[in-house]
């Protein structure tokens with residue numbers, strides 16, 4: 001088990017390194033930051049001066065090594081837009097908002113998707129099952145910005161139940177949380193349903209019933225844990241969905257998190273910040289996947305002991 | 307094999323279990339009757355797909371839902387009709403009165419729980435006592451099925467055990483609540499022949515010790531001869547012949563039984579295909595009129611266009627075949 005974790009971590013590190021290169025290269029495609037740093041009428045000399053100041057005059061691979069060297073010391077570089085403010089400071093400022101929203105979205109999606117997925121499997125081919133299917137299809141076909149706008153229009157503008165935007169108490173979190181989590185609900189629910197149906201048909205479930213175990217226990221003890229294995233592997237993807245979703249949702253709801261920050265940074269060609277945030281996203285994504293694998297091994301002894 | 311003389315504990319009358327699919331009705335069990343005495347072993351024999359497993363699951367009221375439904379008949383256990391019982395009452399019948407060992411022991415154990423957990427779960431249903439006592443009982447259940455070092459085994463997960471071991475653990479679970487009747491559905495997975503024989507002997511030992519009645523489902527007449535007191539031969543959802551092992555072996559009356567007998571390999575002889583009866587069993591959703599065996603029967607005549615009644619051959623030996631009619 002320890003060796004397994006170690007191996008997964010090494011793979012993760014390798015992935016981070018590759019991603020850092022890609023991100024570094026891509027960030028530079030967004031344009032020249034000196035245009036943002038300096039007024040339009042700046043002279044050649046001023047531009048050169050600024051480039052030297054920021055190390056932009058050196059060849060790309062040298063820039064990359066400087067970047068990595070600083071990274072290993074925990075230095076993510078300074079922002080161009082918010083002149084001189086370290087990217088790490090900007091991230092630290094915005095991170096709690098994103099973590100809060102993602103955790104809330106994840107919580108509501110798991111809390112809805114798992115029980116409903118089990119229910120529609122147990123009630124296969126009944127009205128409940130069909131209703132669940134409808135909701136799932138709608139969920140997976142609606143883009144999250146559209147869903148966000150619809151939610152905002154109905155529940156904030158028309159009904160005035162929730163605020164339209166910004167960060168505050170729980171009421172601020174509901175609409176962006178639902179917009180962000182909804183896609184996951186649909187996907188998780190369908191996965192739970194199909195994997196539950198498979199498990200319900202197994203011999204060991206028959207044996208549990210033959211023993212005289214109550215139906216509730218058959219479902220929640222014998223089936224659920226086995227049925228969880230498939231949707232859990234999907235949890236790694238959920239990380240990605242939440243991250244990409246947060247960019248859109250935070251922008252729609254003016255939620256002051258990392259997603260909104262990265263958009264602002266991209267618009268300002270502030271590639272230190274873009275790089276830093278995207279790298280953090282990648283790191284989170286990989287970390288989630290490793291955690292999922294460990295959880296997976298915990299649930300399924302066949303993995304744990306091999 | 308000694309003929310058991312215990313009292314009748316199970317009486318099945320005209321049991322019918324159908325599957326309702328979108329396009330058809332599959333008559334998996336279509337009007338079967340038999341009874342079972344304490345301490346005896348009844349064999350149910352027939353080709354694959356003739357309704358043996360569904361018969362067994364019907365007795366437990368665990369027919370695959372929602373397609374499968376018991377549509378008629380009676381299942382009298384100690385005189386009480388199981389078909390009239392509530393789901394809650396049925397739960398106390400399962401495991402405690404009638405239990406079953408499924409066809410595939412390899413997949414009958416839950417992969418994510420260890421053996422101890424699965425065994426103690428069933429023990430806890432009737433023994434409301436602390437973990438320590440349950441653990442002790444679990445150890446004894448495993449010892450009863452000849453599992454070595456049972457204390458250590460309880461910690462194991464199914465994937466860590468051999469096929470033969472899993473089969474015995476499944477047996478221990480099925481037997482843990484001391485049922486009156488156990489249904490053993492013949493393992494289809496080809497476990498080692500010697501392990502299979504060990505397992506059969508173990509079942510007989512337990513029966514001798516506890517007075518358990520066994521319903522033994524198989525398609526192997528060799529196993530029937532070894533294990534059973536009486537036999538019911540099933541064909542396409544019907545019991546076509548029924549009698550003591552001696553009667554059936556010495557004097558088979560139904561052409562299907564005769565064909566099965568002729569195709570039986572010598573005991574211990576290993577063959578890939580057990581039967582070499584010409585033709586296929588009928589499709590259960592498209593049954594022919596009259597005798598279901600007629601398309602494969604060498605004796606079929608016009609009269610066979612009508613389903614034959616059950617003829618008594620002698621005390622306790624019956625068959626559904628027109629050849630037994632005096633006017634044949």
Ligand SMILES: Nc1ncnc2c1ncn2[C@@H]1O[C@H](COP(=O)(O)OP(=O)(O)O)[C@@H](O)[C@H]1O
Nearest residue numbers: 325332334354355356357358359360361370373
């Ligand atoms: N879930 C099901 N849905 C529809 N038909 C089924 C189902 N299970 C079994 N059957 C039908 O019932 C018949 C009897 O099956 P079974 O009792 O398993 O046969 P066997 O004698 O091999 O144990 C099969 O031929 C099949 O057509």
Ligand code: SF4
Nearest residue numbers: 597600603610627628
């Ligand atoms: S009733 Fe007719 S067809 Fe059926 S088994 Fe007897 S002889 Fe053959």
Ligand SMILES: [Mg+2]
Nearest residue numbers: 358359409491
């Ligand atoms: Mg079967």
